Amino acid sequence: MTSATDLRSRLIRIVIESADGELTNGDLAKADYSLLALNYSSLSYMRLIDAVENDLGVYLDPEADTDRFATVDGILGLIADSGGVTA
Template structure:
């Protein structure tokens, strides 16, 4: 799950236009809002994750907390998402 976590951190940084680095996300995890990720960036992240991993994340069902980085990664792993090798 480490590769998945790293890739989602990269996508999160990209979605925030670099306001938060992947390293900051990996070190702190948890609340994206507390890290400075805006709600718009979170929506961009959800869209990027859906494209990257070929999954649909239905925010209406609330199967995960979209503000919680670690919960998002856990949810993706449970759905079978895998980061591409190298």
């Protein structure tokens, strides 16, 4: 079982890695964990979706609930809704 804090930390790591060195945890915190505010690129989103599937075993449909992809918390909600990871 993965705690909510552990899952959030893992997702933040994935978000940062998917940005290919263009982003830090500090940048995310300053933007209140909004990927839109940071102009997260479409390529970074595709990397993120792929990494979530590979690392967490959760498929995220990039065309469903697109508004929820705007923030780390929104993506956490998508992961929790999938039932693939117990948060």
